[in-house]
Amino acid sequence: MPFKKILPVSSLTLALVTSGMLLTQTHMATAADVIPVQEVIKSKKQLAELADAFYTARVKFDPLQFATINGDGRFNDQLGINIAPQNRARQFALMHKMQKQLKQIKRNHLAEKDQLNYDLLAFELESALHFEHFPEHLLPINQMDNVPSTLANFASGDGAQPLTTVAQYYAYLKRLELLPAWIAQAKTNMQEGIRRGIVHPKSITRAMLPQFQQLAAKTAEQSIYYTPIKHFPAQFSVEDKQRLTKAYQQTIQTKLNPALTQLLHFLETDYLKAGRESTGYNALPNGAAWYQMRIKDHTTTDLKPEQIHALGLQEVARIQQQWTELGPRLGYTGPAIDLPQWVEAQDKFKSFNSDAEVLEAYRQIDAKVRAKLPELFNLLPKGKLELQLEPELSRATASDHYTPPAADGSVPGIFWPVVNDPKKYSRVGMATLFLHEGQPGHHLHAALLKEIDLPLYRKFNTENLNSAAFTEGWALYSETLGKELGLYDNPEYYFGHLNDELLRAVRLVVDTGMHAKGWTREQAISYMQKNLGYSEARAKNQIERYMVLPGQALAYKIGARKILELRAKAEQALGNKFSLAKFHEVIIGDGTLPMPILEAQVDHWIAKNK
Structure with a gap:
């Protein structure tokens, strides 16, 4: 100017x-x-x-x-x-x-x-503003994401909301006091959803019921929300313990338990009866546009369902071709297509007897990774990573996940593996899962965010849905680094990596299949069983997740492919000037970025160093 x-x-x-x-x-x-x-x-x-x-x-x-x-x-x-x-x-x-x-x-x-x-x-x-014109609020709860269960998981004090001081106990209590009003609004919304034909499938309501049956306790002392009172920190005074005990008892007994009981009754009767027989969002009013917006929100791209479906089929075929070479290294000589089913059935890959043994195996993987991370990264966080098993309440329906550290360092980053039965827990997927949920996946990105100088809206942006293409794309890309980290010399771990990559490709197929192409829940479960060797129960758990979180599962593969594409572009353009550690610094050094802006950042770096 x-x-x-x-x-x-x-x-x-x-x-x-x-x-x-x-x-x-x-x-x-x-x-x-x-x-x-x-x-x-x-x-x-x-x-x-x-x-x-x-x-x-x-x-x-x-x-x-x-x-x-x-x-x-x-x-x-x-x-x-x-x-x-x-x-x-x-x-x-x-x-x-x-x-x-x-x-x-x-x-x-x-x-x-x-x-x-x-x-x-x-x-x-x-x-x-993505969902301003779509009634997301009429589907306020599902088995993967609902406020009552989130607060219940906080009751241990081991998650994102710490419970180590009197003030923190009162902060959690305040949320419990507010929860009945949230539940009442959720019920009102679902009643409106019934009137407008915007409801979950019956199978989803059935999947929710066990959680809410556990939450709706008869007495305050039986409630999971009462857990903090059973585990007071030693430094609390007698007076504080007495005041907190009385306050928690009164809130849970007189307000929270009645609200949860009413919600459970509503789910078991009116809502289940009104549930739809259809599977995908395409069956909802304006469902096609709603799903397209979810794709945009999760992937930060304008890809169409048909494009993503075709890409998924292509990726499934590419990865399955590698089974022919890998099968014999695992002791398998049958048809390549059946390798995942064979691995799933082999007891030799399941050597654990207790939860503690599973955790120790993850800690050994962590030690190997930490020793080699400085070779691949200029930027490493000071924040620590801990491993804890998924709480029993949500274990049946939860997926393995990660929660980021607190900005003040009071809570570490935590990787939560889901172990329902340690004797049936397979070793093959552990390395790739750790690279994704632990480090260098979610933890390296999320912990660094808290330590670099960024505005608050960027610093606290790891678990937001519209950042999934970056957060989940980075985590899936991190799984590929098992080669550089020396983990995939082990054929079991390499199979686990390819099988998890295949899972992300299968997700492209089943998510778009259900929400855009008219696939039924049963058709999607069958496709997942056939291509991944999953049991029916495991496939059902995954498919029902995609049913209630349309588009979220697409972010992994879309985001990872973009990062791999940018790495290949940089390697070709810079030749012997290319540094993998510097590339990683460009990718994660500015925090969470949408794919178009990330590409512009990498192009700028290439131009500056070419």
């Missing part, structure tokens, strides 16, 4: 130094295009203030998803009824207002790093 008065050389230099902006040769030729220092400072301040306001608005709308689970414990006494229609309307209106405010900030007045902040804030605001 030209200005009326030309700056002297000294002022020009000051503007460049202060703003950190780079000028082209054209800019160096004239001061007429130089942006005054005060304009740079003003734009930077406006962006920072808007970014902070956006973060605050988002965490108040959903403090569980956007704060606690992402490691920000400042809102651990808040719940946020984000499923209430009036709250949704206010949030969408606020996001529209912030979009207008962002457009008033002059992007070209910002330094390079601030321009990235600008672009990412624009992306986050757009993503926050």
Whole structure:
């Protein structure tokens, strides 16, 4: 933007130094295009203030998803009824207002790093509006994700919400006091869903019932939410213990247990009766557009279901071709297509007798990985990784997962393997699972986010649904590093890696099959059993996950393929100048990025170093 008065050389230099902006040769030729220092400072301040306001608005709308689970414990006494229609309307209106405010900030007045902040804030605001016109709130609970079960899993104090101080006990209690109102709203929403034909399939409601049957206790003392009272820290005073015990008993007995009992009765009767026989979102009102938006939200791309389905079939065929070579190394000489079924049936790959033995095996893998990580990464987090088994409440329906560390270091990153029966737990998938859920997968990314200098909306962005293409794509890409880390010299571990990669390819097929091509639940279960060798129960657990989280399972393969594509591009362009450790720094050094912005970052790095 030209200005009326030309700056002297000294002022020009000051503007460049202060703003950190780079000028082209054209800019160096004239001061007429130089942006005054005060304009740079003003734009930077406006962006920072808007970014902070956006973060605050988002965490108040959903403090569980956007704060606690992402490691920000400042809102651990808040719940946020984000499923209430009036709250949704206010949030969408606020996001529209912030979009207008962002457009008033002059992007070209910002330094390079601030321009990235600008672009990412624009992306986050757009993503926050993805489901403005889709009734997500009418499906408020499922067996994979519901607020009552999330708070129940926090009751141990081992998860994202710590319970080590009196203040933390009261923060958790406050959430329990707020939970009945959330449950009442969820029930109201589901009744509206019944009237509008927006309900879960009957099979999903049946999958939910065991969780809510466990949650609806008859007495406060029998409730899982009472767990903190049974495990007071030693330093608590007698008076604090007495006050907390009375408060928890009263809240759970008089408010929470009745609300959960009413919800369970509603699920067992009205909601189950109203459940649909169909499987996918294409059977819901405006379901095709709804699913397409979920694809966009999870993958940060505009890929169509048909494209993703075709890619899935192609990837399944490619990976299965490798069974011919790998089978004999495992002692298998039958048809290649049946290798996964054969491995699943072999007791020789199942050598554990206890949960403790499984955990120790994971710790040994962790030790091997940690020893070699410095060869592949310039950036490594200070935050520690711990391993804990999935709690018994959610073990039957949960998937292996990771929770990020708290920003203040009070809670470490935790990898939660799901072990239902250690004697049936196979060794083959352990290495690739650890690389994905532990390190260098989710932990390296999430822990680094807490340690690098970023705005809050970027720092606490590991578990948000619209970041799945990066977070899950990075974790799946990390599985491929088992070769560099020396783990896949073991044919058992290499089979596990390929089989998990095959799982991600199968997901492309079954997710789009159910939600866009009319596949039934049973058809999807059969396809998964045939191609992965899963038992019917295991395939059912996976398929029902994809039924209630449409598009989420697509993010893994879509994101990982993009990172592998960018690595190949960089290797070819830079030749002997290519550094894998530096490439990884570019990928994760700026936190969580949508795929288009990530590609632009890598292209910029290539151009700068070519």
